[in-house]
Amino acid sequence: MSLNIKVVAKTFEVLETLNREPKISLKEITDRVAFPKPTVFRLLHTLQTLGYVDQDPDAQTFTLSSKFISFINGANRGSELLVLAQPYMEKLRNEFKETINLAKMVDNTPVYINILESSHSFRISDSIGDHASFHSTAIGKAIIAFLPANKLKELLKKYSFSRFTKKTITNISELEKEIAKVKKQGFAVDDEEGHDGVICIGAPIFDKDRYAFAAISISMPKVRAKKIILEKIKKELTATGKKISEELGVKDI
Template sequence: MSVKSAVRVLQIFELLSNHPDGLTVKEIARGLSLPQSSTFNLVVTLFEEGYLQQDPLKRYKLGAKLIQIGTAAMDSMDISSQGVPYLKQLMDGVQETVFMAMLSDDQLVYIAKIDNNRSIRTTAQPGSRKPLYCTGLGKAFLAFLPEKERSRLLDRIQFVRFTRNTITDREQLEGQLTYFTELGYAIDDEENEEGLFCLAAPVFGADGVIKAAISTAGPKDRMLKRKAVIAKQLLHTAEKITESIGGHAKPPEQREDV
């Protein structure tokens, strides 16, 4: 069921996208056949939040905040479309479920999942969100992000225990992240879901900053038996996806400068 106010906001964006010189509130209301009073309230709210801008003639145009959102969406689609063929190859090679995820605010959002015919049940699905501190993909971001961004995210974490293995101590987590940086990939040892063991590696953009992470996940016993082989294929795939989007890994000593 659609929400009327949300639909109207989207209609305003679409209308203004066709009028780069901007429209007044009256023109927006007339163009969408909406009451001027309610249109005014929506437009002012969008303006105050940075989604619209206003010129000296009180005409409203699309705002800078939408550029950030659009850029993030383009990055997501580009990385996903570029990465999926490599993820399929990885799944064929390791015979385990493969994921790709991106950072969304202070959480992880899954953008791709390639199932194997012996996939285990998991709550992770494309579009779903999970915490950073207790997932392999999330810890890959925390391990390979620039130092300032990592600290900002760690400051915002509210540790919740999901399993008996969930790390709920910041100092312990930071020690683990240092190890993962040296290792080249992150590990989730049944920390978010019982029985699920995960290895995750970073995908870097053209600026040398992590843009996405990929992982392989499966039952712990099965994953541990082939951990070295899986890790090698995972890192190779992450490198291939990085190359495909024109990216490169920035040396750790330079990451705090970003």
């Protein structure tokens, strides 16, 4: 009955709206959520008083406050995956000197939860908290290739393909071919599909049911990606994905 508090759900709807589009007004928020203006007003007022939302006094516009940055701490320390993957990620970075990414499915979208940057001066990297796309990143492909069939289907149904480079996959049939390939190989490749001159290799991390719920990847400029190194990376990344899965409690992968 009253086990789920409705105001709390409303609160987070407002916060998520604010996360999607920072710096919007009360009116704009109200247009996006389903409840009346005074309700949104009250929620924003409360969040502001508590310090979770900042208001630009001139533009009368709202934003998530830096207080949310503090929550990273607890979320990280509580994340078994993140804690467990850390040493593996460090090992990979030290070995290849390139950027290592860890992403996890959050609300049906891969979100970067950790990034160890390349020590090279020429680096390309996303930020923690960023979303990864399924069709243009190795980390995204590594995840969807090992999703339950029905979940994959559902995801692809309402998926829109933005083009980033001329190599970007932009339709379902191509992506499905790619998924089959990833499944067979055990790892995913993004060869200049997200950014020109950048190649990424990604490997899945499995849950108890043997479905991917996360992935690790390495990003590097293509000019540094010699064939022999690339082969080594593919092998080690896949092995690391398996090891992390095992440590998380998945046996015999």
